[in-house]
Amino acid sequence: MSTSTDGPDSADATAAAASAAPTPQQIRRWRRYLADEIAEGQIYRDIAARRHGVEREILLGLAEAEKRHEQHWRTLLGKHAENPPRPSFHRLLLRWLARIFGSVFVLALAQRAESDSPYAKDSDVPEGMAADEAIHEEVVRGLAARGREQLAGSFRAAVFGANDGLVSNLALVMGIGATGVAPSVVLFTGVAGLLAGALSMAAGEFVSVRSQRELLEASSPTHVTLEAAEYLDIDANELELVYLARGMSEEDAKHRALERLGYLNCDCNPKYSARPDGSKGPVDHSDDYAEIGSAWTAAGSSFCFFAVGALIPILPYLFGLAGMTALVLALVLVGGALLFTGGVVGVLSGSSPMARALRQLAIGFGAAGVTYVLGLLFGAQVG
Known part of the structure; x- marks a missing residue:
């Protein structure tokens, strides 16, 4: 350098x-x-x-x-x-x-x-x-x-979980609160939204990450060719077909097949090289998809951060506030949290923290505004 x-x-x-x-x-x-x-x-x-x-x-x-x-x-x-x-x-x-x-x-x-x-x-x-x-x-x-x-998988789940909790439960609280129901109803609705959303996020994240890893692993080369190579006939074998199926040219496939059969010496294969103890064999590539993250870690992060995010809009009701005072305070608390999470994403992505923070705020308040208007209309009709 x-x-x-x-x-x-x-x-x-x-x-x-x-x-x-x-x-x-x-x-x-x-x-x-x-x-x-x-x-x-x-x-x-x-x-x-x-x-x-x-x-x-x-x-x-x-x-x-x-x-x-x-x-x-x-x-x-x-x-x-x-x-x-x-x-x-x-x-x-x-x-x-x-x-x-x-x-x-x-x-x-x-x-x-x-x-x-x-x-x-x-x-x-x-x-x-x-x-x-x-x-x-x-x-x-x-x-x-x-x-x-290294942190992409779990961090993505944590940020998405927190923002989904903030936005979805704020929208739920604003919509229900606008109908004029009792504060206890708003609180119980918010708690139900917290639990349902957190469990749904965790389950969805687990399935998503596990499926993504399984798809990638299914597409990766296996070590079957290494184990079977010594028994193949050099004049009539299908080993070349394996490499042709993986996208190699005919010449490269033939060259690789000869390597596997032991007719060419090459120690450059990353999937079958020296282990740390010096022996030969498949190398552990369990971290090949580290950027995706662990399914359990992603699920746990989604659950915890969704729950934390969803808790913020109902804090005013937990402390006994009601009516417009509780709704305004919920907006202020969630707005601050959205600015923070958006800013953190902006910093880690190398872009403008302020732009990301304002974008998060606009999305959250936009969703809350829509449900609040719907709640007012529904409350007026019921009344």
Whole structure:
């Protein structure tokens, strides 16, 4: 990974900028850049302290690049580099989260921070340094993608479960509440909706994930060919047909069949290679579909998070409130929860948290508004 800004262009730009007396505006801006570069380097070191192997080396490489950027601003600022200001709130928050969690959540935030770099629009920034920041975003995106794959299944179930609980039970409470029935009826209806929805979500998620894994496993090659190969006749066998059926060309299928029969030596087969103890045999690929997640984990996440989400709209009724007061408070509580879950999804997906949060809010309130109007119409007819 090359993110150096020590080339001749960078040196010439630094020398040219240093030769002219900087304006007060430039000094303030450069000092802010310096503070942020110091903070970003520390963030990557804090995350690296919790990682191992290649990921650790990548993060330390990013930290070293930020150190070079820091030195660039120190050179430009000269005596003004002393006692740099506090970094931006966003980077302070990132640094605090990195020290506590060091997780994909922090990497997703770091990706967002790298994408918002002001360097591309600042003429005082060398082109090499601006290019570094663009590459940093892609590096962090790749690191965050690894973590996203690991939590994709359970996280998807948790987010969908929470949002479904929030929206469906809010719509139910708003619709029933608008009819003018007693608060106890609204409460019992909400509790029934919570249990029914949570059980339905858990069952549906379990069946969905289990079915998806079974379909993928059914489509994956088996080890039957490895066990039967030694008994096949080289002049008349159907092993080539196996590989032709999997989409190989005739030449590749024949080559692979000869490998399996032992006429060609190849240890590159990932499904039949050396085990950790050195013996030969099928390798355990139970984690091949890790991004899908476990069916039990997905079901449990869906049940728990749906129940938590569905509980929020009925909290006002649990505390004895009634009428419009309870409905308004339910809207406020659910609105805050929808903004939070939407923002979290936005952060982890590397997109705008605010846009995702507002989208979640609009969907939830839209559904609640429809059922509230229907409840008013139904209540008026009954009355």
